[in-house]
Amino acid sequence: MTNIKTVFVTGGAGYIGSHCVLSLLEAGYDVVAIDNFANSVGQEKAASLDRVCQITGKEVIFYKCDLLDIQQLDEIFNKHKFDCVIHFAAMKSVGESMKQPLIYYKNNIIGAMNLLEVMALHKCYQLVFSSSCTVYGNPAFLPITEDHPIGNVTNVYGRTKYFIEEILKDTVNSDQKWNIISLRYFNPVGAHSSGLIGEDPTTNFSNLMPYIAQVALGKKTSLSIYGEDYATSDGTGIRDYVHVMDLAEGHVAALKKIQSNKVDLKVYNLGSGQGTSVLEFVKTFEKVTGVKVPYTIEARREGDIESMYANCDLAKKDLGWTAKYNLEDMCRDFWKWQTMNPNGYKKSETTTKNGKTNSH
Amino acid sequence: MTNIKTVFVTGGAGYIGSHCVLSLLEAGYDVVAIDNFANSVGQEKAASLDRVCQITGKEVIFYKCDLLDIQQLDEIFNKHKFDCVIHFAAMKSVGESMKQPLIYYKNNIIGAMNLLEVMALHKCYQLVFSSSCTVYGNPAFLPITEDHPIGNVTNVYGRTKYFIEEILKDTVNSDQKWNIISLRYFNPVGAHSSGLIGEDPTTNFSNLMPYIAQVALGKKTSLSIYGEDYATSDGTGIRDYVHVMDLAEGHVAALKKIQSNKVDLKVYNLGSGQGTSVLEFVKTFEKVTGVKVPYTIEARREGDIESMYANCDLAKKDLGWTAKYNLEDMCRDFWKWQTMNPNGYKKSETTTKNGKTNSH
Numbered sequence: 001m002t003n004i005k006t007v008f009v010t011g012g013a014g015y016i017g018s019h020c021v022l023s024l025l026e027a028g029y030d031v032v033a034i035d036n037f038a039n040s041v042g043q044e045k046a047a048s049l050d051r052v053c054q055i056t057g058k059e060v061i062f063y064k065c066d067l068l069d070i071q072q073l074d075e076i077f078n079k080h081k082f083d084c085v086i087h088f089a090a091m092k093s094v095g096e097s098m099k100q101p102l103i104y105y106k107n108n109i110i111g112a113m114n115l116l117e118v119m120a121l122h123k124c125y126q127l128v129f130s131s132s133c134t135v136y137g138n139p140a141f142l143p144i145t146e147d148h149p150i151g152n153v154t155n156v157y158g159r160t161k162y163f164i165e166e167i168l169k170d171t172v173n174s175d176q177k178w179n180i181i182s183l184r185y186f187n188p189v190g191a192h193s194s195g196l197i198g199e200d201p202t203t204n205f206s207n208l209m210p211y212i213a214q215v216a217l218g219k220k221t222s223l224s225i226y227g228e229d230y231a232t233s234d235g236t237g238i239r240d241y242v243h244v245m246d247l248a249e250g251h252v253a254a255l256k257k258i259q260s261n262k263v264d265l266k267v268y269n270l271g272s273g274q275g276t277s278v279l280e281f282v283k284t285f286e287k288v289t290g291v292k293v294p295y296t297i298e299a300r301r302e303g304d305i306e307s308m309y310a311n312c313d314l315a316k317k318d319l320g321w322t323a324k325y326n327l328e329d330m331c332r333d334f335w336k337w338q339t340m341n342p343n344g345y346k347k348s349e350t351t352t353k354n355g356k357t358n359s360h
Numbered sequence: 361m362t363n364i365k366t367v368f369v370t371g372g373a374g375y376i377g378s379h380c381v382l383s384l385l386e387a388g389y390d391v392v393a394i395d396n397f398a399n400s401v402g403q404e405k406a407a408s409l410d411r412v413c414q415i416t417g418k419e420v421i422f423y424k425c426d427l428l429d430i431q432q433l434d435e436i437f438n439k440h441k442f443d444c445v446i447h448f449a450a451m452k453s454v455g456e457s458m459k460q461p462l463i464y465y466k467n468n469i470i471g472a473m474n475l476l477e478v479m480a481l482h483k484c485y486q487l488v489f490s491s492s493c494t495v496y497g498n499p500a501f502l503p504i505t506e507d508h509p510i511g512n513v514t515n516v517y518g519r520t521k522y523f524i525e526e527i528l529k530d531t532v533n534s535d536q537k538w539n540i541i542s543l544r545y546f547n548p549v550g551a552h553s554s555g556l557i558g559e560d561p562t563t564n565f566s567n568l569m570p571y572i573a574q575v576a577l578g579k580k581t582s583l584s585i586y587g588e589d590y591a592t593s594d595g596t597g598i599r600d601y602v603h604v605m606d607l608a609e610g611h612v613a614a615l616k617k618i619q620s621n622k623v624d625l626k627v628y629n630l631g632s633g634q635g636t637s638v639l640e641f642v643k644t645f646e647k648v649t650g651v652k653v654p655y656t657i658e659a660r661r662e663g664d665i666e667s668m669y670a671n672c673d674l675a676k677k678d679l680g681w682t683a684k685y686n687l688e689d690m691c692r693d694f695w696k697w698q699t700m701n702p703n704g705y706k707k708s709e710t711t712t713k714n715g716k717t718n719s720h
Binding site for chain 2: 098100101105151156166174
């Protein structure tokens with residue numbers, strides 16, 4: 001039994017982080033969040049969290065902080081008493097990670113290790129960690145359960161998640177004071193139903209949903225689908241898409257689990273449990289939005305996995321969590337966010353003649 | 361073709377490092393070495409390297425430096441031009457690593473990453489890395505070849521070596537300028553034939569050879585052998601012991617390989633290729649030294665591997681390297697070192713009455 005009141009959220013201004021902060025506030029937790037804006041270059045303030053406060057009518061304490069700056073991190077822990085940490089902060093582009101492995105290893109691994117070090121120093125032993133289904137590598141069986149072998153990872157980004165999971169395991173084994181839940185996300189999409197927060201990739205991205213939206217908005221001419229000759233129903237790759245608000249609720253469920261049980265280290269898949277092909281996704285998007293998404297079929301990309309979807313029975317049993325939203329919800333909510341904010345959080349910014357940017 | 365003149369050696373004052381520096385000097389390389397004395401607490405100067413200079417009549421430039429201090433490391437790279445790096449520096453106690461995983465991950469992983477970062481900054485892309493047969497975990501087949509699966513590692517120390525190997529692989533994949541050879545050591549024992557340098561563990565150790573020597577010297581009453589019911593010839597565990605001077609020569613062979621070929625990333629086992637049981641080891645030690653080693657049989661230790669020995673054909677083929685010394689040589693040379701230096705490098709130190717330590 002651990003009474004959890006104040007939650008420290010790293011990467012709190014990011015896509016999943018901001019939606020999770022919203023759910024935490026609504027569930028009555030106090031939130032202190034940090035972000036280094038690594039995935040939203042040039043940002044200085046957390047526009048996403050301003051919106052979260054607007055939606056919830058509650059406050060978030062926010063610091064711009066990089067986890068590599070262990071001193072600033074320590075100072076933040078000196079200022080507040082945290083009952084639990086949710087660790088989202090990470091560099092997350094698969095393609096970029098292959099080109100800049102040292103930068104990915106440094107940011108993700110050292111970031112996580114600094115966080116663990118400062119947590120132990122301040123006797124905060126409760127952690128929920130953002131892991132990923134990429135730790136499973138190429139699936140040996142489907143749907144994937146948590147006891148599927150991990151480590152045969154096909155990219156550097158996933159390897160950073162896998163290494164951190166191993167470090168967490170060793171940490172818990174060495175000191176029973178720790179309570180850690182690692183959540184392996186499948187493919188998060190969608191946005192909060194208000195349309196006020198959503199995914200706002202400012203660097204190159206290859207995730208399906210933002211790509212489709214760019215085509216639907218006319219910013220790109222057509223969607224590239226890589227491979228139509230996979231051994232799937234329609235030949236295109238199959239993934240498990242999960243609504244970001246379902247994910248956010250999964251974190252609240254994990255906190256409640258830690259609150260009521262000594263968990264040591266537990267790992268849960270968070271997915272919809274449904275496999276959806278790229279073509280099915282596109283068709284659902286077109287149906288929900290009424291917008292046509294032209295696409296071209298390209299050759300398979302090296303390293304792409306044919307089919308991947310989760311068995312989420314364990315999260316249901318242990319956390320009482322299941323995904324509530326379906327693919328239509330994901331498309332509708334994402335489209336609402338995208339049409340309300342065609343330039344993401346830069347929507348309300350205009351460039352004046354002398355080049356200055358004003359916020360309205 | 362890379363002309364290698366000056367070699368930077370991390371962990372150069374350690375057991376394997378000092379023997380390797382000796383071989384490098386004898387092969388005509390200039391050596392700059394660093395050490396943080398993590399494995400020889402309280403030391404401020406590299407007694408082992410003083411002895412190496414005494415044996416070879418050559419000079420070594422030495423800095424006390426911790427790889428976690430990336431600024432000092434960068435300053436050393438500013439002062440010298442290195443053609444290749446040999447990276448020995450690491451915390452290495454299996455038992456300790458399970459109790460202090462974060463300290464092991466921090467030292468070994470961040471140390472290696474800082475080194476890679478500074479090397480790239482100074483355009484030094486040649487590296488020989490100290491890996492270990494622990495990366496293989498519990499052997500799926502014997503003798504172990506380099507293509508045996510890795511990653512199913514049974515302890516944190518081994519996991520740090522495995523993670524670094526993966527990081528090296530990704531680093532070479534991302535930038536073809538790198539030339540990296542990873543050497544997977546089996547069980548290094550013995551000492552230089554002069555008896556002037558050898559293994560001097562100052563923290564708790566569980567390695568067989570130093571333990572036997574302590575018993576032979578009468579400092580411990582008996583050797584504990586863990587398990588006599590393994591499926592081996594005499595029931596005790598089997599390992600592949602390799603003379604430390606053979607290992608040292610393996611590094612020179614690796615340098616020569618890098619000098620003459622673009623290697624990208626290559627991995628080689630360095631072992632004798634012979635499996636030796638604990639009891640065989642003890643009997644050989646008794647025969648060579650004429651000293652009795654009393655032992656007791658204890659229960660198996662959790663996580664201990666039954667049998668492990670190398671196939672070293674690849675090192676022979678690619679590097680022209682094979683182990684030259686046999687088990688008797690290892691016992692003889694180690695015993696010479698141990699009897700000449702019963703207190704290791706502290707041998708020549710006496711404590712005066714006012715508690716000060718004088719070096720003679």
